[in-house]
Every structure is written in structure tokens, then in C-alpha cells.
Amino acid sequence: MKMLASAQNRVPHISLLRCGLAAAALSIAAISPAQTLRNEFLNPPAAARPMVRWWWFGAAVTKPEILNELQQMKQDGIGGAELAFVYPEVLDDPAKGVKNLPFLSKEMLEAVTYAQAEGRKLGLRIDVTLCSGWPYGGPDTTLEEASTRLKVLEFALPPGQNEPPMVKLQDGDVILSKVVVPGEPKHWHVGPVDPAGPRTGLIFVQSHTRQQVKRAAVGAEGYVLDPFSKQAVATHLAKVGEPLVKAFGATPPYAIFSDSLEAYGADWTPRLPEEFKKRRGYDLIPHLPELAAGGTPAAEKVRHDYGRTLTELVDENYLTQINDWAKAHGTKFRSQTYGEPAVSLASQRLVALPEGEGPQWRAFSTLRWATSANHLFGNNVTSGETFTWLHSPVFRATPLDMKAEADIDFIMGENQLIFHGWPYSPPASQLTPGDPGWSLYAAAVFNDHNPWHPVMPAVTEYITRISALLRQGQPANQxxxxxxxxxxxxxxxxxxxxxxxxxxxxxxxxxxxxxxxxxxxxxxxxxxxxxxxxxxxxxxxxxxxxxxxxxxxxxxxxxxxxxxxxxxxxxxxxxxxxxxxxxxxxxxxxxxxxxxxxxxxxxxxAAPDLQWKGTDDATKNVLGFIRRKLPNADIYFVANTSNAALDTQVSFNTTRKYAQQIDPDSTASIPASASNQALHLAPYESRIFLFSDAKPGTTPGAPHPASGMWISTEPTRQLSDLAADWHVTFPTLNKSIAEPTLTDWTADPATKNYSGEAIYTKDFTLTSTPKTPVFLEVEGGHALPGNPTTNPEHPALLPNGLPDPRVTRPGPGMHAFYEGPIREAALVVINGQQAGALWHPPYRLDVTKFLKPGQNKIEIHVYNTALNAWAGIPPHDYKPLIEKYGDRFQMQDLQKVQTIPSGILGKIHLVTQ
Structure with a gap:
């Protein structure tokens, strides 16, 4: 049996905000700075909500589905969408209402107008990618304005031949110079030529990369533009930028977007010789052999001057021109300013919203590159393309995977997550039962085609809270x-x-x-x-x-x-x-x-911001933090980036008098200390420490600081053993079973390929409810071999923090190396009241206020991934699509589309301290 159960409307989305508590706190007129921060943490602004990259495939979109998906984003706690126009997923199918709208056609632009208008009505931020696919370019980019490269042709010269032979050039190529150098091809050098020795003829050609725009929508095919050329960029802004921004009418997009600079091999531009001489004071052309050869001080000087000139040209003609254009059109330029061509860290000062990507927190990362620029240039918000390649293949990523990467992004300074991403995927995209619908070829999927999607509001709430908190005050990296x-x-x-x-x-x-x-x-x-x-x-x-x-x-x-x-x-x-x-x-x-x-x-x-006491190197390698400094408070966000529990003592470099330790999920807090503070973190768990000059929680009506905080060092007392005898219902199968022992769904042939929801129900009796907090705890879970790391090719670290070459991970991306006792996430309902979500370690909820003396009823709504249903259907045949549009994408890791364990696989307890 192959099925993909709808995850919508099974259980109303659970909000973890303590609304009444927050409202009471906000009604206080005079509160301490620490309490003000706490109130903002409880009620983060909408601007801190994560966004999604919204892929429009084809673009085969319709207004009803656009509205449906925008409303779903709003319901999920998503703060906005970046319109991204990419390759077609299917051929036109009038019977199903599927029609690929050519890029910048009247119909497509009307869809943009509709999407931005409806998005704004919902309070969503709408950005737009100023192209289709990436990098910038397309049908309006002529070969003359396409990305350019310096091509070096080498020829062994026979005796008596004193210059390179005639060559046939490609269209648009121009010979810059011809030179004879000593030595054989690939082994020549710059110097005097011995007519009797081996000689190589060099021809330096101004050529083109001929790179095509990657993942282009229908009608958006064409060359990548020359990012060093003012005219090439101006043409793109006029032909592509103007119609896209005009489609927004009187309300421009919040930002226009340029993806990572991937103009591969772009190392030249027709005006480079002229610009080089003007800026560097000498002629580059006679020095092309040194540029190509390197290896001498003279060559390194030429290379340096060449590189600096390229950077200046992309700064002026790409970054500055687009940023000025954005301001003139009432919007902002959001730019991933790294890669090729030759931008520098200082180049990021030229754009309004520098953005990064990549969770390599213990190695060089373009996310750190962007957060650093924003810290240096005074921008309080750093966005990041987040979850790219998260737990490939598509639909495999889980909420725990999201947290594992998000926390790493946070400790590097990111505080505006842009999920990668949200596939536009109408009902017609699900071709057969079990088909999860459209998706990008390699990325996580965060729309409602993912079975665990009902837990998304809990995930976005966590992300929003931390994002808002990390915008307070000023960065304080030492x-x-x-x-x-x-x-x-x-x-x-x-x-x-x-x-x-x-x-x-x-x-x-x-x-x-x-x-x-x-x-x-x-x-x-x-x-x-x-x-x-x-x-x-x-x-x-x-x-x-x-x-x-x-x-x-x-x-x-x-x-x-x-x-x-x-x-x-x-x-x-x-x-x-x-x-x-x-x-x-x-x-x-x-x-x-x-x-x-x-x-x-x-x-x-200088004394470090965070010190460990009696902690081994392995702990130091996985415990990350970031600090924000306010005039009268310090904020530390601390995260366990590993798949093992941490138990240590830490000291913080702060002189503030009062301290709180705050649980980001429950928002509960307890007093803390700046020195020798006990720190207990489950795998991938995080914590907030707030230090202030004023005593927190002393204002009448303020939240009780010790409400519902789990102290793992204190002994626990079990109130009820809920490990056995559950009733499990699979709603879309009309199937109910009794489980004396909790069992993996895939063990039953009837549910082996089931993707969706299962409801676990049990009644239990309490003779009384204790005065201490009560927790629902799902025991179990285990680490997978190796430790997670931010190096995309190595899932394990050596004690010195370097990647372990013995343990490798194929391909880019990351995921949590941990299998929890709930596969993959759950919503809990107790006595008809929504009690919260279970989606990462520790799998524990404070359920005190939902319990009563006597009989109680608990429901745990469990959701797995789409992989199980997807694994039960034949692979999709993309040949007709390729025949019509060419091979524009290759689905990644399809061999990993296999059934994975699902359901509750641990023991359930009700405990108190």
C-alpha cells in the first residue's frame, strides 16, 4: 500500500507562546531592561520570522494556488517569501490546469502582481530574484555582453617558426597578443628565448565562458552576463529588472535578490586593459605571460594588480550599479556577495543587505563572511540562505535537522533565516498516490506536502525567537x-x-x-x-x-x-x-x-567570553556561542552542535550582577551565575543566558522566573508509566491497532510505505497533581556514528577540531547525526488541550497545567517524512521533459529514497522533580 497522507488540518497548529503570560508582562509600564528583553523574546516582531525561497517551476502557477500557499506560509509562522523563477517540472497539461508561463510574459507578470498583493495583505514580506535561475543573464544578454574569460593557447614551435600558428577563433573571440616564450607547452616560463632550445608560442584570446543561466525557467534561457561590464548589467536591469519591479506596482518589493556569484571562469572583460592602465598605471597586455605563468615577484605583482582591478570593476559595475538602481526603485539590494567574480569582503559595504550561506562554523564560511561584513558596516540584520542541501534527498530533512543547522547559523551571527526552500506545488503535481509533488532537485522541502508540516509553527517560533533576540544590542565578537x-x-x-x-x-x-x-x-x-x-x-x-x-x-x-x-x-x-x-x-x-x-x-x-572548567577538547569543539552586548545587559546564545549530551561548567565574561538561564522552547527561566555555571544540554539543545544590571522578575505581574524549567541534575519521580498499551490510528487508512509495545510502522506491510500522521491515544489516572512541574518525557534516541560537523564533506571531528578523514559524507550539506525516539515529530494533546510539540532532544514537555486529578487522556499526533510513500512508487520519467526543454536539472540522491523508521520508538513517562 503506497500513500501520502495529508498533514493539513489534523490537529490545529500549536503555538508555544504563553499568550496570557506575555500579555500580562507587556501591560507593565515600568519594567527592568532584562524584563524588556524577555518580553520581546516572548513576543518577537514579525520582521524576525524566517522567510522562504519560493520556487515557481516553469513558471506554471495559478492564482488560487498562489493564494493557498501564501496563506499556508502565514499559518506556519513564515514571515515572507522570495520569488524565485526556475526550470519547468512538467510539460503543459491542460487537463490538470498546468501551463508553463514564459518568463516575463504578461501572464507570469500578472501572477507576480497577484502574489505580491496577496502576500502584503497577509503581512508577508515579498522579495524577488532579479532573474530566472542564476547567475544574472538570459535571452537579452548578447554574446557581446556575456561573461568573458582570458583564454591562453599554447603551441610547441618547430625550428625556424618564430611565431604561433594561425588559429580559428570562435564567434566573438579577439586575439589580445601573441608571444614566444622559452620552454615546452605547460612547462614554459617568462624570459629570454634561446632559438636553439624548446620554444612555446602563446596566443592570448579574449573569449567567452559561454556559461548558460543555471536552472532557467521557460523563456529565460541565455548567457550569463559579464559582471564586470557596466553596460551588460544595465541591459539586464532594463530588460529583466524593470518589468519585474513594475509588476509590484506602487509597493516595490522589500528587496531584490542576487544569488551567489557563480559566473564560473569570468576573469576578463573587454574594457579590462583600458581600466587596468588607468587604475594601475601600466599596460597589462605585455605582462600577460607573467599573469599566466606566475612564480616570480614580478608575476605576483601583475597578478595582484589584475585581481584588484577585477574587484574594483565588479564593485562599481555590478554591486554599486544594482544597489543604486534598487534605491531608485524604492527597494533594497540583497546580495550574496561571494564566489566568482572577484568580490572582496569590503565589497559587501556596497549593498544594502549582504547575505551568506553555509553552516561551516569551524572553517571558512561565506555565511561568516556576510555576518562579519554586517557587523563591521553596522547592519543589524544578516540573512542567510539556510538549509541548502539539508539532509539530501529532498523530503528527507526533519525538524531536528533544521535545528541542528539553524543553531550553527545563529552562533555565526545569522539572524534572518531564509529557508531553502518552499516549492510551489499544486495538487496536480502529485501524479500518483505517494508522489510528494514538485521540489527543487537538491534542497529541503518546507511546504505542506511534507507530512511533519503541522509541527512547522513550533519550529518557526523557535527560529523567530532566537532571530529576534540576536538583533538586540550590538555584536560583541572579541x-x-x-x-x-x-x-x-x-x-x-x-x-x-x-x-x-x-x-x-x-x-x-x-x-x-x-x-x-x-x-x-x-x-x-x-x-x-x-x-x-x-x-x-x-x-x-x-x-x-x-x-x-x-x-x-x-x-x-x-x-x-x-x-x-x-x-x-x-x-x-x-x-x-x-x-x-x-x-x-x-x-x-x-x-x-x-x-x-x-x-x-x-x-x-584578553579573557575569553566563555570559559570551560574541567572540559575535554571534544566538548570545546562542539559547544558554540554568540554574545550580544547592550548598555545594561549581555545576551549569550549557547548551543550544543553535537549528537551527544553535554554536562559541563562554564563561566561568562560579564560584570552584570543578575543572571537568568532561559529555555528557548518553553521560555521558562531559572536564576543562573556568570561563574562556574552548570550547563546540561541534550544533543542539539540550546540555551540563552541573560545577564543584567537590574534584578529580573521583581516587578509585580512579571513572569515567575522558575516556571517549568527542567533541571537535569535533580532526581525525578515517575507519576505514570506510559510506555505500554497505546491505541494507534492511521486516519487516512481507516486503520486502528493496539500496541502493547510501541513499534516501528515499517514493520507492518500495511504501513511500510505510509507517510503521514498516526494518532497515539492512552488514558491514565492520577490520584493527585503535584505542586512541582510535571513533564511528559519520551525516553530513547541514539547518536549515529560520527559527530556532526560544519565541514560539508566530513561528519566527524578530530580532537583538534579538524575534520576526521576516516569518516566521510558524500556530497555537500549537513544533517543531525541522531535518531530520536519520535520519528520525526509530534504534537501533544492532553485532555483536549494542545500541550506542545516534540521535535528535538530532549523530547520533553512541561504539561503541568493540562493535567487533572483522576482520569486523563493523552493524544500524541506523530508525523514522519514523505520518503516512505515516495519509496513505494516507480521513479518519475523525466525523458519527455528533457526532450522538450533540455536537461535543466538532475534530481540528487534518488538512490536514498527508501523507507525509514517511523512512529514512537522510545518509552513514554510522566515525571516530576
Whole structure:
């Protein structure tokens, strides 16, 4: 039997906000700063809600389904949607009302107008991607304005031939120069030519990458534009940007969006020789052999100047032009400013909303790249493309997977999650029973085709609360890492023109893990930013760096003279940005031999924000935190990023007098201490510590600080053993069974391929209700082999925080390495009242107020993933689609579409302390 049960309307969505409690607190006129923060935590603003990338496939959309999905987003606690127009999923099917609307057609733009209008009525923020697929480009991008590359042709020259042969060029190619160099092809060098020795003829060609826009909608096919070209970008804004923004009418989109810069191989532009000479003062063309060869100081100078020029061109002609255009159209430019072409960290100052992605918190990450820029440039909100590749294949990701990644994003500074994503998926998309509908080829799915979707409001509420909290005050990371951008430029070469790509090789692999494990959090900075803004962190760490601008070296010296701490790793900078010997004094820099030595050098410079007592290295490698500083309060968000429970003591670097420990889920709190604070975290559990100058909870009517907080060190007393004798109903199957022992659904052939809801029901009796808090607890769950990590290719860490090469994970992405006792999430109803959600460790709810003396009834509504039903149907045949539109996408990891355990697999207890 193959089925996908509808997850909608089984149980009303459960809100975890304590509405009456919050209303009472908000009615207080004069409350302490700590209480104000708590009230904002209980009632986070709508702007802090997560958004979704809303994929329109085809774009085969209709107004009724657009409205239905917008209403579902609102119900789920989603704060808005980014319109993203991508490849078709199916052929036109008039019988099912499916029609692919060509990109920018009148019908498609009318759908955009309708979506943004209805979204605004619901209070949703609506952004729009200013293209179809990615990167920018399409049918209006001619070959002349398409992304350009420098092509180097090599020919072995026979005796007597003194120049390269004639070659046939592709359309649009232009020969820039011809040169003869000594040596054989692939082994030549720059220098005097020996006519009797081996010689190579070089032809440097201004060519095109001919890259096509990836994942384009119908009618959006075409070249990727030249991001260094002012005219190419202007053409795109006129042909694509204008009609899209005009479709929003008098209410422009909140933001226009540019995805990660993936103009692969874009390392040239027709105006580069002219711009290079104007900016650098000499002609680039005669130095193309040095640019291609590298290996000498002269070549490194050319490469550096070439890289810097490319960065300036993309800054001016892409970023600045689009940002100015956005402002002129009443909107903001949200940009993932990394990748190819050659943007720098300082480039992010040119866009209104820098955005990142990637949960690599113990390695170089473009999310950290973006959060750092926002911290440096004064932007309080950092958005992130979140859950890309989360637990592939599609529909496999669970709420626990979401929390595992979200918490990592939070400790890196993200406070606006943009889920990747929400597939537009009408009922007609489910071709057969068990078909979960449309989805992107590789991403998590967060629409209501996912069986566990009824738990989504609980997940978004958690995310909204933390997002709002991490917007309070100012960022307080202690350490700044000076990125060696000038060294990166000096390594540029044809086909190798990406700062973020090179940076992963320039930073020692143990640099970031050592800083984090020592109890510090950090931001990146770069020379251009220091020259503009100075240094405002307690400690500046300079990784092994050769080149540094003279102005930057002077700024660092002044910072150190004013009391700032500077630690250079490996060796001191020795060259100016241009490659001349550095004459500025570096005496103010403390030099250590390697990154591992930071563990001792950092505490000598400043006490860490978080200290562990008697904790092994493994715990330090998985306990993450971020701090926000207010005039009269400090906020710490602390997360266990691992699949094992943590039990330790921590001390916080704060002088505030009063402290609270807050459970992000229940919002309950208990008094805490800044020193030697016991910290008990379940796998993937998180906690908030709030330190303030005013005593919390002393105002009349304020929430009771000790309400419902679980203290894991205190002994528990079982009130009722609920482990056995449950009645289980599968609503869409009209199937009910008695389970003396809780059993995996897939053990029964009738429910092996069942995806949906099962309702577990049981009556129990209490002779009385205790005065202490009572918890429903589902015992069980176990860690999977290895530990989760933020390195996308390794699910395990060595004790030094580096990836364990013995344990590998195929492909990118991450997920929680933990199988809970509930597969995968549940809503609890006690005596007809909604008691809360169970979706991550510890699988425990405070149910005190729902119980009564005598007989009680409990219902646990359990939801699994769509994989089980999907695994029971034949694979979809995409051949007709490919024949019509080409091979625009490849579904990932379909071999992993298999049934997985489902239901309640642990023991259920009712306990008190």
C-alpha cells in the first residue's frame, strides 16, 4: 500500500507562546531592561520570522494556488517569501490546469502582481530574484555582453617558426597578443628565448565562458552576463529588472535578490586593459605571460594588480550599479556577495543587505563572511540562505535537522533565516498516490506536502525567537581575523579569480577551530575595511600573510599603540600590497609560530567570553556561542552542535550582577551565575543566558522566573508509566491497532510505505497533581556514528577540531547525526488541550497545567517524512521533459529514497522533580 497522507488540518497548529503570560508582562509600564528583553523574546516582531525561497517551476502557477500557499506560509509562522523563477517540472497539461508561463510574459507578470498583493495583505514580506535561475543573464544578454574569460593557447614551435600558428577563433573571440616564450607547452616560463632550445608560442584570446543561466525557467534561457561590464548589467536591469519591479506596482518589493556569484571562469572583460592602465598605471597586455605563468615577484605583482582591478570593476559595475538602481526603485539590494567574480569582503559595504550561506562554523564560511561584513558596516540584520542541501534527498530533512543547522547559523551571527526552500506545488503535481509533488532537485522541502508540516509553527517560533533576540544590542565578537586579501589577489590567474575560493587555502585549517575552542567568537575583516573603519575588536589575529597595504600596517600600529592586541601567526607581513619591502614597523605584533599557539596567546591578550572548567577538547569543539552586548545587559546564545549530551561548567565574561538561564522552547527561566555555571544540554539543545544590571522578575505581574524549567541534575519521580498499551490510528487508512509495545510502522506491510500522521491515544489516572512541574518525557534516541560537523564533506571531528578523514559524507550539506525516539515529530494533546510539540532532544514537555486529578487522556499526533510513500512508487520519467526543454536539472540522491523508521520508538513517562 503506497500513500501520502495529508498533514493539513489534523490537529490545529500549536503555538508555544504563553499568550496570557506575555500579555500580562507587556501591560507593565515600568519594567527592568532584562524584563524588556524577555518580553520581546516572548513576543518577537514579525520582521524576525524566517522567510522562504519560493520556487515557481516553469513558471506554471495559478492564482488560487498562489493564494493557498501564501496563506499556508502565514499559518506556519513564515514571515515572507522570495520569488524565485526556475526550470519547468512538467510539460503543459491542460487537463490538470498546468501551463508553463514564459518568463516575463504578461501572464507570469500578472501572477507576480497577484502574489505580491496577496502576500502584503497577509503581512508577508515579498522579495524577488532579479532573474530566472542564476547567475544574472538570459535571452537579452548578447554574446557581446556575456561573461568573458582570458583564454591562453599554447603551441610547441618547430625550428625556424618564430611565431604561433594561425588559429580559428570562435564567434566573438579577439586575439589580445601573441608571444614566444622559452620552454615546452605547460612547462614554459617568462624570459629570454634561446632559438636553439624548446620554444612555446602563446596566443592570448579574449573569449567567452559561454556559461548558460543555471536552472532557467521557460523563456529565460541565455548567457550569463559579464559582471564586470557596466553596460551588460544595465541591459539586464532594463530588460529583466524593470518589468519585474513594475509588476509590484506602487509597493516595490522589500528587496531584490542576487544569488551567489557563480559566473564560473569570468576573469576578463573587454574594457579590462583600458581600466587596468588607468587604475594601475601600466599596460597589462605585455605582462600577460607573467599573469599566466606566475612564480616570480614580478608575476605576483601583475597578478595582484589584475585581481584588484577585477574587484574594483565588479564593485562599481555590478554591486554599486544594482544597489543604486534598487534605491531608485524604492527597494533594497540583497546580495550574496561571494564566489566568482572577484568580490572582496569590503565589497559587501556596497549593498544594502549582504547575505551568506553555509553552516561551516569551524572553517571558512561565506555565511561568516556576510555576518562579519554586517557587523563591521553596522547592519543589524544578516540573512542567510539556510538549509541548502539539508539532509539530501529532498523530503528527507526533519525538524531536528533544521535545528541542528539553524543553531550553527545563529552562533555565526545569522539572524534572518531564509529557508531553502518552499516549492510551489499544486495538487496536480502529485501524479500518483505517494508522489510528494514538485521540489527543487537538491534542497529541503518546507511546504505542506511534507507530512511533519503541522509541527512547522513550533519550529518557526523557535527560529523567530532566537532571530529576534540576536538583533538586540550590538555584536560583541572579541576577535577579528585579518583576511590576506592582497595575498589572494597575488594568486589570481586565468580561470582562478575568486577571493573566497582562494581564502580556504590561505587560512591555516586549525586557525578558526583554535579560536573557537579557546572560548572566543570572531569576525573577518580585511585591509580595505580597516583603512575605512579602523579596528574595533579586542584582538586582531593576522594569519600567515605576505602582503599588507602600508596604510593598513600604520592603522594596525596605531591600534596597538592605543592598547589593541595584535597576534601574527607563522610570520610577519613582509611586503606592501604592491610587492615592495614593507618598511612600516611590525614591532607591535606578537608573533606566534603556528595557529595552535593561539590557544595560549589569546588568553594573554584578553579573557575569553566563555570559559570551560574541567572540559575535554571534544566538548570545546562542539559547544558554540554568540554574545550580544547592550548598555545594561549581555545576551549569550549557547548551543550544543553535537549528537551527544553535554554536562559541563562554564563561566561568562560579564560584570552584570543578575543572571537568568532561559529555555528557548518553553521560555521558562531559572536564576543562573556568570561563574562556574552548570550547563546540561541534550544533543542539539540550546540555551540563552541573560545577564543584567537590574534584578529580573521583581516587578509585580512579571513572569515567575522558575516556571517549568527542567533541571537535569535533580532526581525525578515517575507519576505514570506510559510506555505500554497505546491505541494507534492511521486516519487516512481507516486503520486502528493496539500496541502493547510501541513499534516501528515499517514493520507492518500495511504501513511500510505510509507517510503521514498516526494518532497515539492512552488514558491514565492520577490520584493527585503535584505542586512541582510535571513533564511528559519520551525516553530513547541514539547518536549515529560520527559527530556532526560544519565541514560539508566530513561528519566527524578530530580532537583538534579538524575534520576526521576516516569518516566521510558524500556530497555537500549537513544533517543531525541522531535518531530520536519520535520519528520525526509530534504534537501533544492532553485532555483536549494542545500541550506542545516534540521535535528535538530532549523530547520533553512541561504539561503541568493540562493535567487533572483522576482520569486523563493523552493524544500524541506523530508525523514522519514523505520518503516512505515516495519509496513505494516507480521513479518519475523525466525523458519527455528533457526532450522538450533540455536537461535543466538532475534530481540528487534518488538512490536514498527508501523507507525509514517511523512512529514512537522510545518509552513514554510522566515525571516530576
Amino acid at each position: 576577535v577579528a581575523i585579518l583576511l590576506p586579501t592582497d595575498d589572494a589577489w597575488a594568486q589570481f590567474a586565468p580561470g582562478k579569480a575568486t577571493i573566497t575560493g582562494i581564502m580556504t587555502k590561505l587560512l591555516p585549517p586549525d586557525l578558526i577551530p583554535t579560536i573557537l575552542s579557546a572560548g572566543y567568537n570572531f569576525d573577518f575583516t580585511d585591509a580595505d575595511t580597516i583603512n575605512r573603519l579602523g579596528i574595533h575588536h579586542q584582538i586582531l589575529v593576522i594569519p600567515p600573510t605576505d602582503r599588507i597595504p602600508t596604510e593598513t600596517a600604520k592603522k594596525i600600529a596605531a591600534y596597538a599603540a592605543a592598547g589593541g592586541k595584535v597576534i601574527a601567526v607563522g610570520h610577519l607581513p613582509r611586503l606592501t600590497a604592491e610587492g615592495a619591502p614593507l618598511t612600516t614597523s611590525t614591532d607591535e605584533m606578537a608573533l606566534i609560530p603556528d595557529a595552535a599557539s593561539l590557544a595560549k596567546a589569546l588568553p594573554n591578550a
